[in-house]
Amino acid sequence: MTSPFTSAFPQGYPTFHARGPPFTGAASSSSGESSSVPNPSGAPQFDIFDWHPAYQSCQRYFLDHAQHDNGVQAVAALINICLPFQWSTSPIINSTGPLPHATGPGSYNMPWPRSGPVMNTRGQPVPVWVSLVPYIRRLVITGMDREGVMHGFFGDDWRKGVGPVHECERRNYLFAAKSVGWAKVKYQYDMSPHESVPFLKPLQDVQLAEIEGAEKTWSQWLAMEDWMVGPRAPDVEDQAREASRRES
Known part of the structure; x- marks a missing residue:
């Protein structure tokens, strides 16, 4: 199987603006109201109930597979961002095995019991929640948000799951560059002294x-x-x- 990091990157990035809205259907909630909300990517409609399972799929892939892949680890090292299993305090190894009191930059700090993962009422482990936004932001500002890398980080569902967030962060990067100078832009994207931004690149494949x-x-x-x-x-x-x- 060919690694996504060794495959040729496409010449242009296919944005949702060019392809049309990513979600056209409007699922109904239990109350009968439409689940459509303003799309964070700017498309006419955004079905949150259609999007969320795909985002969760990307989270599971990132935690269970991507962060343990040599290619992902190499990219993360280059752009100077820790993967969840590398966090110095309470690393997260996979989507169902959080250690107590995770405090990494993308973690949701909940009082996880030391006896093991949290279980729901059916005895199934509750997946750990780790934000993918810090990783998407770092890929965008370093020009690494190419199709092969995004697929390598977030899996087959990346367009549907993190595509809207990706497009939002690309736009936010444009806004940041328009608002302030280089030093302040870099400051806004630095996460900590140990995970500062090593370099900034103009937005790629626009x-x-x-x-x-x-x-x-x-x-x-x-x-x-x-x-x-x-x-x-x-x-x-x-x-x-x-x-x-x-x-x-």
């Missing part, structure tokens, strides 16, 4: 649709700064003119 989506969202933020929301919200053309005026 598509025109991604830039246009970021421009639209940036204009909405500028309107928010001026309290131009709700009944005062400007239309799209007004937002574009205001953004252009501020930049000139």
Whole structure:
């Protein structure tokens, strides 16, 4: 089986803006209300109940398989971020075996019992929760968020599970670069003295649709700064003119 880290990377990154909304169906909750909520990636609809199982699949893959892969470990070393099993305090070895009081940068600090993993009412182990966002952020800002690497870190479901978060973090990186200078951007992405950002790269494989989506969202933020929301919200053309005026 060919490692995703040795395969050729694609020339361009296929963003959700270019491919259309990742989730089109609107599942119903137990109360009969639609589960659609504003999409963090900017697409028209985001079905949280459709997305969440895929995200959990990415978490399990990351903890059970990816973090123990030599390729993932090499990338993590290069971009200077600890994997959960490498945390100096209460490392997490897999998705069902948290050690007490995990305190790593992405951990959810719960009082896990020392006798073993938490069990649900059916006697099944409750999966440990580790945020994937710090890893996605570090891959984005170092230009390592290519398809092969994302697949290697998060598995086959990465587009559906972490794709919306990935797109959000790419946009956030654009916003950070537009807001402040290099030193402050780096400071915002440094996680600790031991996991500081070793280098920053401009956003890689950017598509025109991604830039246009970021421009639209940036204009909405500028309107928010001026309290131009709700009944005062400007239309799209007004937002574009205001953004252009501020930049000139």
